[in-house]
Amino acid sequence: MSGKKLKAVEHPPVSAxxxxxxxxxxxxxxxxxxxxxxxxxxxxxxxxILEAAxxxxxxxxxxxxxxxxxxxxxxxxxPNLLYYFPxxxxxHRRLIAALLDTWLAPLRDFDENGDPFTEIRSYIRxxxxxxxxxxxxxxxxxxxxxxxxxxxxxxxxxxxxALVDEKAKIxxxxxxQGRLARTDPYHLIFSIWATTQHYADFDVQVRAVLGxxxxxxxxxxxxxxxxxxxxxxxxxxxxxxxxxx
Amino acid sequence: MSGKKLKAVEHPPVSAxxxxxxxxxxxxxxxxxxxxxxxxxxxxxxxxILEAAxxxxxxxxxxxxxxxxxxxxxxxxxPNLLYYFPxxxxxHRRLIAALLDTWLAPLRDFDENGDPFTEIRSYIRxxxxxxxxxxxxxxxxxxxxxxxxxxxxxxxxxxxxALVDEKAKIxxxxxxQGRLARTDPYHLIFSIWATTQHYADFDVQVRAVLGxxxxxxxxxxxxxxxxxxxxxxxxxxxxxxxxxx
DNA sequence: GGAAATTTTGACCAGTTGGAAAAATGTTAG
DNA sequence: CTAACATTTTTCCAACTGGTCAAAATTTCC
Numbered sequence: 311m312s313g314k315k316l317k318a319v320e321h322p323p324v325s326a327x328x329x330x331x332x333x334x335x336x337x338x339x340x341x342x343x344x345x346x347x348x349x350x351x352x353x354x355x356x357x358x359i360l361e362a363a364x365x366x367x368x369x370x371x372x373x374x375x376x377x378x379x380x381x382x383x384x385x386x387x388x389p390n391l392l393y394y395f396p397x398x399x400x401x402h403r404r405l406i407a408a409l410l411d412t413w414l415a416p417l418r419d420f421d422e423n424g425d426p427f428t429e430i431r432s433y434i435r436x437x438x439x440x441x442x443x444x445x446x447x448x449x450x451x452x453x454x455x456x457x458x459x460x461x462x463x464x465x466x467x468x469x470x471x472a473l474v475d476e477k478a479k480i481x482x483x484x485x486x487q488g489r490l491a492r493t494d495p496y497h498l499i500f501s502i503w504a505t506t507q508h509y510a511d512f513d514v515q516v517r518a519v520l521g522x523x524x525x526x527x528x529x530x531x532x533x534x535x536x537x538x539x540x541x542x543x544x545x546x547x548x549x550x551x552x553x554x555x
Numbered sequence: 556m557s558g559k560k561l562k563a564v565e566h567p568p569v570s571a572x573x574x575x576x577x578x579x580x581x582x583x584x585x586x587x588x589x590x591x592x593x594x595x596x597x598x599x600x601x602x603x604i605l606e607a608a609x610x611x612x613x614x615x616x617x618x619x620x621x622x623x624x625x626x627x628x629x630x631x632x633x634p635n636l637l638y639y640f641p642x643x644x645x646x647h648r649r650l651i652a653a654l655l656d657t658w659l660a661p662l663r664d665f666d667e668n669g670d671p672f673t674e675i676r677s678y679i680r681x682x683x684x685x686x687x688x689x690x691x692x693x694x695x696x697x698x699x700x701x702x703x704x705x706x707x708x709x710x711x712x713x714x715x716x717a718l719v720d721e722k723a724k725i726x727x728x729x730x731x732q733g734r735l736a737r738t739d740p741y742h743l744i745f746s747i748w749a750t751t752q753h754y755a756d757f758d759v760q761v762r763a764v765l766g767x768x769x770x771x772x773x774x775x776x777x778x779x780x781x782x783x784x785x786x787x788x789x790x791x792x793x794x795x796x797x798x799x800x
Numbered sequence: 801g802g803a804a805a806t807t808t809t810g811a812c813c814a815g816t817t818g819g820a821a822a823a824a825t826g827t828t829a830g
Numbered sequence: 831c832t833a834a835c836a837t838t839t840t841t842c843c844a845a846c847t848g849g850t851c852a853a854a855a856t857t858t859c860c
Binding site for chain 2: 368369370371372373374375449452453455456457458459463466467470471474491493494496497498500501503504505507508509511512513514515516518519520521532533535536537539540541542543544545546
């Protein structure tokens with residue numbers, strides 16, 4: 311329901327402060343990390359752990375989550391879990407790395423040769439699908455943002471920024487060609503992120519407000535319809551529309 | 556740059572489960588809680604603590620925050636802090652209660668006798684101002700939502716829902732009168748929440764993407780302009796606009 | 801000034817948390 | 831079967847956590 315292997319992007323020189331004694335002997339018998347090709351069984355266990363960790367981290371954030379909790383959800387003992395991931399941070403890093411990749415995929419697919427409205431519409435749709443199908447990933451990301459993104463600043467300041475810059479340029483071109491209302495392309499992108507991820511991150515609120523009646527999967531359909539209308543109307547290249555007050 | 560006292564709204568009958576032993580003697584010498592009119596000095600100290608707690612809770616969530624952290628930010632010892640607030644949960648509850656009240660004020664002011672676009676525009680503006688002036692409150696709220704709103708379910712399921720229902724009805728009336736594009740009023744409200752709070756909750760991301768150049772307070776001006784355009788255009792009562800793909 | 805009340809501090813505690821060590825239990829290839 | 835390896839469990843620990851308590855320092859009020 312959520313797995314999907316994503317290539318992990320290492321942050322080479324992070325080097326956090328060490329306060330615990332453990333440091334030297336890393337190639338001991340315990341972790342199966344050293345060079346080995348990583349058997350299929352190991353991969354499976356790691357996936358189980360990552361699954362469980364996603365559950366926990368996405369709800370409580372990094373500091374609010376405990377290894378014990380994750381181990382319990384994963385159905386194994388804490389030391390056993392630590393056999394696969396030498397430390398808590400490592401699990402979290404793996405999740406974040408995997409997340410960033412999938413999370414940006416829809417934006418990467420934004421095609422400058424396509425029709426502006428088709429592109430925007432399908433971008434919205436894909437982001438909304440992700441909010442529906444991977445809410446935990448969305449919340450993990452949101453948690454990270456709320457905490458000031460301590461572990462991924464470089465990622466968002468470099469990779470993400472570059473990607474958005476690129477797509478903003480495309481939007482600007484479309485605006486110049488009169489195929490799209492002239493506005494700030496960055497805030498346009500922000501607004502798509504915000505409106506779609508809202509359905510994952512604030513799910514409880516959305517459900518509560520919509521009431522027991524209307525909160526099956528249908529709410530995503532409604533959201534899609536509404537957002538489509540809002541953005542299609544809102545961004546159509548027309549001078550002015552309403553001028554009251 | 557952020558202070559501004561907010562009137563606190565008490566939740567009378569929350570009654571959470573007790574698991575710690577402390578329970579009986581509450582009128583002991585320690586806490587200045589019993590009946591006393593609460594001196595001005597006490598209020599000041601409590602405010603200092605709440606300020607500090609807002610800093611910490613809004614970044615790390617409830618579980619991820621420690622009393623020691625809060626005490627340090629507040630510039631006092633942990634036992635001293637605990638003298639004013641007998642337990643961690645109490646501080647958090649106070650913050651949340653205060654928050655909810657201010658947070659919903661703009662929506663309460665939504666006036667059915669006003670002009671639809673004027674009302675929506677000023678609602679957006681006010682929400683954006685709150686995201687700018689009270690980002691920590693916004694993040695505290697977001698953190699609570701991400702965790703499934705365990706401490707405020709009743710609040711959002713009852714009070715919030717009722718308020719939104721009421722305002723949705725107003726929006727529907729306007730739509731019936733042809734003064735507003737016909738759409739789902741609930742999702743319309745969600746989209747305003749999402750787009751405005753985004754600037755508080757995902758502040759790091761917004762700053763990073765906009766780059767060092769354009770991230771002074773100006774970004775809120777730009778956001779306001781963009782959102783105004785999006786919503787004013789997007790919700791104007793016109794049949795169809797673009798029909799490609 | 802001094803007794804009473806308030807506020808602050810220092811020492812302490814039981815439970816939790818991240819993690820280490822090593823022994824115990826599989827598993828597998830020769 | 832058994833040596834080499836992989837996995838799991840048991841035991842343990844030091845630091846941190848929320849919170850208590852009594853004594854000390856300070857303020858308040860007569």
